[in-house]
Amino acid sequence: MSEITLRKAKTIIRATLSKGKELGLKPLSVVVLDAGGHVKAFEREDTASPGRFAIAQGKAYGAVMLGMAGTAQMMRAEQQAYFMAAVNGVYGGQVVPVPGGILMRDKKGAVIGAVGVTGDTSDNDAKAGLAGIEAAGLSGEA
Amino acid sequence: MSEITLRKAKTIIRATLSKGKELGLKPLSVVVLDAGGHVKAFEREDTASPGRFAIAQGKAYGAVMLGMAGTAQMMRAEQQAYFMAAVNGVYGGQVVPVPGGILMRDKKGAVIGAVGVTGDTSDNDAKAGLAGIEAAGLSGEA
Amino acid sequence: MSEITLRKAKTIIRATLSKGKELGLKPLSVVVLDAGGHVKAFEREDTASPGRFAIAQGKAYGAVMLGMAGTAQMMRAEQQAYFMAAVNGVYGGQVVPVPGGILMRDKKGAVIGAVGVTGDTSDNDAKAGLAGIEAAGLSGEA
Amino acid sequence: MSEITLRKAKTIIRATLSKGKELGLKPLSVVVLDAGGHVKAFEREDTASPGRFAIAQGKAYGAVMLGMAGTAQMMRAEQQAYFMAAVNGVYGGQVVPVPGGILMRDKKGAVIGAVGVTGDTSDNDAKAGLAGIEAAGLSGEA
Numbered sequence: 001m002s003e004i005t006l007r008k009a010k011t012i013i014r015a016t017l018s019k020g021k022e023l024g025l026k027p028l029s030v031v032v033l034d035a036g037g038h039v040k041a042f043e044r045e046d047t048a049s050p051g052r053f054a055i056a057q058g059k060a061y062g063a064v065m066l067g068m069a070g071t072a073q074m075m076r077a078e079q080q081a082y083f084m085a086a087v088n089g090v091y092g093g094q095v096v097p098v099p100g101g102i103l104m105r106d107k108k109g110a111v112i113g114a115v116g117v118t119g120d121t122s123d124n125d126a127k128a129g130l131a132g133i134e135a136a137g138l139s140g141e142a
Numbered sequence: 143m144s145e146i147t148l149r150k151a152k153t154i155i156r157a158t159l160s161k162g163k164e165l166g167l168k169p170l171s172v173v174v175l176d177a178g179g180h181v182k183a184f185e186r187e188d189t190a191s192p193g194r195f196a197i198a199q200g201k202a203y204g205a206v207m208l209g210m211a212g213t214a215q216m217m218r219a220e221q222q223a224y225f226m227a228a229v230n231g232v233y234g235g236q237v238v239p240v241p242g243g244i245l246m247r248d249k250k251g252a253v254i255g256a257v258g259v260t261g262d263t264s265d266n267d268a269k270a271g272l273a274g275i276e277a278a279g280l281s282g283e284a
Numbered sequence: 285m286s287e288i289t290l291r292k293a294k295t296i297i298r299a300t301l302s303k304g305k306e307l308g309l310k311p312l313s314v315v316v317l318d319a320g321g322h323v324k325a326f327e328r329e330d331t332a333s334p335g336r337f338a339i340a341q342g343k344a345y346g347a348v349m350l351g352m353a354g355t356a357q358m359m360r361a362e363q364q365a366y367f368m369a370a371v372n373g374v375y376g377g378q379v380v381p382v383p384g385g386i387l388m389r390d391k392k393g394a395v396i397g398a399v400g401v402t403g404d405t406s407d408n409d410a411k412a413g414l415a416g417i418e419a420a421g422l423s424g425e426a
Numbered sequence: 427m428s429e430i431t432l433r434k435a436k437t438i439i440r441a442t443l444s445k446g447k448e449l450g451l452k453p454l455s456v457v458v459l460d461a462g463g464h465v466k467a468f469e470r471e472d473t474a475s476p477g478r479f480a481i482a483q484g485k486a487y488g489a490v491m492l493g494m495a496g497t498a499q500m501m502r503a504e505q506q507a508y509f510m511a512a513v514n515g516v517y518g519g520q521v522v523p524v525p526g527g528i529l530m531r532d533k534k535g536a537v538i539g540a541v542g543v544t545g546d547t548s549d550n551d552a553k554a555g556l557a558g559i560e561a562a563g564l565s566g567e568a
Contacts, residue, residue: 005472036192036320038476042468046431050464065193082219082226082239089235090196092376111191147330180334184326188289192322320476349477366503366510366523373519374480395475 002106004034004113008136009041012115016132017045020120028119028128031056035112037064045119052118058096059125060116063103065091067111069141070101070126100125103141104133115140144248146176146255150278151183154246154257158274159187162262170261170270173198177254179206187261194260200238201267202258205245207233209253211283212243212268242267245283246275257282286390288318288397292420293325296399300416301329304404312403312412315340319396321348329403336402342380343409344400347387349375351395353425354385354410384409387425388417399424428532430460430539434562435467438541442558443471446546454545454554457482461538463490471545478544484522485551486542489529491517493537495567496527496552526551529567530559541566 009032020028027045029052034040037060044052063069066087068076077084077097088095099122102115117129126142133140151174162170169187171194176182179202186194205211208229210218219226219239230237241264244257259271268284275282293316304312311329313336318324321344328336347353350371352360361368361381372379383406386399401413410426417424435458446454453471455478460466463486470478489495492513494502503510503523514521525548528541543555552568559566 003472006469010469034320034476036318036322036476038320038470039468039479040470042465043432043436044464044466046429050460050462053465065191065196067191067193080240082223085227086200086230086235086238086240087197089230090200090238091193093235110189145330148327152327176334178334180328181326181337182328184323185290185294186322186324188287192318192320195323349475350481351475364524366507369511370484370514370519370522370524371481373514374484374522375477377519394473 002112004032004040004104006041011136012132013041013043015135016115016117016128017043019128019131023124023128025120025124025128028117028125029053029056030129030132031060031116033060033064033114033116035064037061040113048119055096055118056116058094058116059098059101059118060114062091062095062097063101063114064111069103070097070099070122071142073097073101074099098122099142100129102126102129102133105139105141144252144254146174146182146246148183153278154274155183155185157277158257158259158270159185161270161273165266165270167262167266167270170259170267171195171198172271172274173202173258175202175206175256175258177206179203182255190261197238197260198258200236200258201240201243201260202256203233204237204239205243205256206253211245212239212241212264213284215239215243216241240264241284242271244268244271244275247281247283286396288316288324288388290325295420296416297325297327299419300399300401300412301327303412303415307408307412309404309408309412312401312409313337313340314413314416315344315400317344317348317398317400319348321345324397332403339380339402340400342378342400343382343385343402344398346375346379346381347385347398348395353387354381354383354406355426357381357385358383382406383426384413386410386413386417389423389425428536428538430458430466430530432467437562438558439467439469441561442541442543442554443469445554445557449550449554451546451550451554454543454551455479455482456555456558457486457542459486459490459540459542461490463487466539474545481522481544482542484520484542485524485527485544486540487517488521488523489527489540490537495529496523496525496548497568499523499527500525524548525568526555528552528555528559531565531567
């Protein structure tokens with residue numbers, strides 16, 4: 001399995017923020033987690049609200065731990081709210097099940113981490129994050 | 143009351159994983175808890191997502207602690223979501239109330255523990271776990 | 285980086301328990317964590333006390349998260365008790381800083397996970413775990 | 427009060443990591459918190475252990491929340507361990523009271539955030555972080 005290097009993590013963040021500016025999005029915050037769900041890098045743009053780290057991490061953390069991207073988590077939460085609530089219980093309340101939590105896969109399809117983006121609408125967050133992941137030569141699943 | 147031995151626990155896990163392969167399920171994770179709700183054995187198949195221990199344990203833990211298998215817990219959660227949420231409060235957020243949490247009974251009908259299976263759909267998880275329990279000469283209630 | 289496969293994890297557990305029997309140790313419990321600190325496999329021998337999963341995991345979890353084996357953690361705890369207490373705070377109280385938490389390294393020296401052993405004295409726990417890791421062709425740091 | 431911009435936070439991290447390399451330190455992890463104790467930016471170097479975010483944050487968080495840098499926190503912990511333990515209680519266990527938690531001040535002396543560095547000895551962590559803060563034209567108190 002490939003690992004997410006700090007160099008790649010920084011490329012992802014830079015390209016995500018750049019895509020956000022190009023699309024005219026609100027200030028974004030972006031986290032990159034490794035394959036074990038641990039923080040590799042994070043940046044919060046100026047004027048973004050102070051609590052954005054936890055939201056970004058929560059989107060990415062659930063994706064890694066469940067192997068399920070934010071959109072799929074949201075569908076499950078809408079169908080079976082008590083299930084996602086219970087999942088959050090066993091993960092210490094760290095899961096934010098909406099788009100903007102994006103799985104990263106290497107060329108063989110193995111999950112090597114996740115990106116969490118927050119600041120604009122969940123769908124725009126996901127769009128920016130996907131652009132960031134592609135800029136690093138990886139494949140994203142939002 | 144019979145006790146779940148490590149030998150039986152390993153038989154259950156091996157037969158559950160084998161049933162999963164036979165049915166073409168996604169990689170599974172399987173936990174066996176004793177009659178006190180404590181972990182006896184666990185295995186997570188390669189390429190399963192990293193957070194699977196907590197989900198498997200949550201399915202089995204609720205089953206033992208409430209004496210109620212996953213399917214019954216799910217029905218209760220659908221009828222009275224606040225009740226299962228409250229149950230989770232008193233059990234420290236460790237309960238995942240869906241199929242795949244399976245009670246194990248000995249020949250006299252006494253609960254001697256539970257099996258938790260996760261990785262595919264909840265119903266398929268339960269099917270594989272039941273096969274595992276039967277392979278150990280015990281009776282399962284999904 | 286190599287990954288710890290389920291096959292290797294089971295080899296480690298089997299060889300650790302076998303070493304424990306050879307040395308006449310009390311019943312052991314053994315967990316194998318991956319490089320992200322997530323449970324891959326666990327077994328608790330018959331007649332071991334029910335709470336052994338959490339102790340085994342706590343020994344191995346601190347080793348992975350800090351990149352520091354149990355013996356080094358214990359020395360730090362003896363020199364600076366408040367530091368290890370604080371570390372445990374940020375890791376949610378999941379760290380047990382004594383021997384029996386053993387780092388596993390691949391041939392290039394990269395940490396690919398940790399083994400946690402509990403049941404006898406901490407030093408005997410570590411001895412059995414090291415034998416288990418060697419049986420899987422890996423290098424252990426206790 | 428000045429605010430810590432993302433640009434400055436990135437300068438601090440880059441210069442801290444660069445100082446670490448110059449001094450031959452182990453791989454470092456560096457967090458920058460704002461004046462409210464909230465994460466602005468973070469980077470973890472390759473091969474650093476996975477749990478480094480929480481340690482870095484814990485060093486910086488205590489510094490901001492108490493207005494007391496890591497060295498002063500450590501002295502207090504050595505004199506009155508129960509006091510720092512209690513502080514950790516009220517702050518949710520998020521404080522790691524050792525050097526490497528560095529207050530940042532603007533030209534008027536106002537605290538505008540803190541930097542947390544971890545990976546080598548606490549004193550070396552602090553040395554690298556101070557260099558990072560100076561590179562951003564700010565004044566550090568370790």
